[in-house]
Amino acid sequence: MSEARDAIFTRVRGGIPRSDDAAARRAVAERLAGHTRGLQPQRIAIDQEALVDLFAENAQAVDATVSFINSAGDLPDAIADYLRSRNMPAQAAIAPHPDLDGIDWSASTMEVHRRAPKADDRIGINRCFAAVAETGTLVMASGPDSPATMNFLPETHIAVVAASEIIGSYEDMWDRLRSANRGSGEALPRTVNMITGTSRTGDIEQTLQTGVHGPKALHIVVVKEG
Amino acid sequence: MxxxxxxxxxxxxxxxxxxxxxxxxxxxxxxxxxxxxxxxxxxxxxxxxxxxxxxxxxxxxxxxxxxxxxxxxxxxxxxxxxxxxxxxxxxxxxxxxxxxxxxxxxxxxxxDNGRSKLLGSPTEDILRCIRCGCCLNACPVYGKIGGHAYGSTYSGPVGAVLTPSLAGLSEAHHLPNASSLCGRCEEVCPMRIPIPKMLRHFREEEVASGMAPASARRGIALWAWFASRPGLYRTMTSLTTGVLSLFGRKRGRFSSLPMAGAWTATRDLASPQGKSFQSQWARRSKS
CATH class of the missing domain: 3.40.50.10420 (NagB/RpiA/CoA transferase-like)
Structure with a gap:
């Protein structure tokens, strides 16, 4: 490709001498195809119901708020209640996701705009791909129905996840993503965002402050059924 | 803000x-x-x-x-x-x-910028570093002098290995010497990088390639000559500490001393307080 590339590869090959080139290539191919997991944490060796509780506990430990609803139809009221409790306007940008489209928003006080967020949108609602109980981490997979900017631009990020989408470990997430995108032509989504709590920094006088460049608040709504 | x-x-x-x-x-x-x-x-x-x-x-x-x-x-x-x-x-x-x-x-x-040439070298393992900064938090030297003293992007123990590795030892041969080799960096490193071993490697290379000042090399050679003759070493050290404690008895410290000007220019040298460890050990073993 380029001269620099060749020079780098020559030095790398010189630095790591190997006697059997074909065997080395085979080992690499097997390694990449095998998806061999490292050590998995003991804390996730529990049933699905306990994983949901563990997720909520871990997410709350990093300043996210979590609420549970019984069905997707309860979402508009749940979000409106949350915003009212924070004294925030009932206006939001919402991801054009089929699961969110199927909800009747007109019955609530919520005013939702189905598009990618603009610079002055204060609230953004997005649909998660999954959530990892291990550390209370949300998994957002970018695509036409889930713009990645929704997770970063609005001050308040509201994320919707189904209880059945809560999984134990990060590796479970990659297995799900690999099979979800099989056949779509692209192996994985363009952007996968793992989100654990709100935007934060300790850079100013080593004091923890939240809401640096990303959202100041993260609210997670767990839908128990479907 | x-x-x-x-x-x-x-x-x-x-x-x-x-x-x-x-x-x-x-x-x-x-x-x-x-x-x-x-x-x-x-x-x-x-x-x-x-x-x-x-x-x-x-x-x-x-x-x-x-x-x-x-x-x-x-x-x-x-x-x-x-x-x-x-x-x-x-x-x-x-x-x-x-x-x-x-x-x-x-x-x-x-x-690349110098990374590929580290493969197969004694400091190859530093390429595993994930820049967590854990060794900085554990390092007693970094804790005293802070990051800017290291004079490059990477400070602390990892900087003391990375900077001479990437920029060349002649650019940063003082950095591997800014360590007590206490080993805490290696102990806390999640990627198990043997940092003290690499610092020692650079120190050896510094002396072998003649980068260390002649006075330092002569001083260490002199010390090595004495240290390999235990009887003479003990006699000389007990004589020196004896003389120092005699002169320093009154104040308990020295503000200036011949051949130790670099030390006493910025701080006092404490006066020896008594017999050496070895002589005390020998005396107690007898009684």
Whole structure:
């Protein structure tokens, strides 16, 4: 490709001498195809119901708020209640996701705009791909129905996840993503965002402050059924 | 201060044509770049402008997603004590068909800059470093002198190995000497990098290549000559400490001493308080 590339590869090959080139290539191919997991944490060796509780506990430990609803139809009221409790306007940008489209928003006080967020949108609602109980981490997979900017631009990020989408470990997430995108032509989504709590920094006088460049608040709504 | 920074920088993120980020990992299996931040600055940089350029050293390549997650489990814990940083982002290219946002173009620049020549060298293991900063927090020298004293991007124990490794020992041969070799950096390192061993390697190379000042080399040679003659060494040290404690008895310290000017120019030297450890040991063993 380029001269620099060749020079780098020559030095790398010189630095790591190997006697059997074909065997080395085979080992690499097997390694990449095998998806061999490292050590998995003991804390996730529990049933699905306990994983949901563990997720909520871990997410709350990093300043996210979590609420549970019984069905997707309860979402508009749940979000409106949350915003009212924070004294925030009932206006939001919402991801054009089929699961969110199927909800009747007109019955609530919520005013939702189905598009990618603009610079002055204060609230953004997005649909998660999954959530990892291990550390209370949300998994957002970018695509036409889930713009990645929704997770970063609005001050308040509201994320919707189904209880059945809560999984134990990060590796479970990659297995799900690999099979979800099989056949779509692209192996994985363009952007996968793992989100654990709100935007934060300790850079100013080593004091923890939240809401640096990303959202100041993260609210997670767990839908128990479907 | 934070609110101001948010307003000023948000404007910049929205206006920029090109966003340049680094990468914590590059994944061979999938061709993804990974950035880990707590602020979300990296994400705005790579999501909002039309072009995203990721610049990363070739040592950032990790074989699989599974390997990356194993490292992710130790990264934030070793860096800030968090279980996971706020934002971990995997990028695999530019905007796709139907996408409402994201950069139109995505370009990755792989940087060697001295890294490939470390392969097969005594400091090869430093390429495993994930820049968590754990060794800095554990280092008693770094704790006293702070980061700027190291004079380059990387400070602390990892800087004392990386800077001479990448820039050449002649540029930074004093850094490996700024260590007590206490070994805490190696003890806490999540990637198990034997930093003290590498510092010793550089010290040997410094002397072997004649970079160490002649006075230091002569001093150490003289010390080695005495140290390999235990009887003479003990006689000389007990004589020296005897003389020093005699002269320093009144004040308990010296403000100036011949041949120790570099030390006494900035601080006093404490006067020896009695017999040496070895002579005390010998006396107690007898009684």
């Amino acid at each position: 934070l609110a101001d920074a948010r307003i000023v920088l948000r404007e910049q993120f929205l206006k920029a044509d090109v966003g340049i980020t680094g990468a914590n990992f590059l994944i061979a299996e999938t061709g993804q770049t990974v950035i880990v931040t707590n602020e979300g600055n990296g994400d705005l940089t790579q999501l909002l402008p039309r072009v995203h350029i990721a610049l990363a050293g070739i040592e950032k390549v990790v074989p699989t997603l599974e390997d990356t997650m194993t490292i992710m489990r130790v990264l934030a814990r070793s860096a800030t004590g968090q279980e996971m940083s706020s934002y971990t982002t995997f990028s695999a290219g530019g905007r796709r068909k139907g996408d409402l946002d994201g950069p139109e173009a995505f370009h990755v620049v792989l940087l």
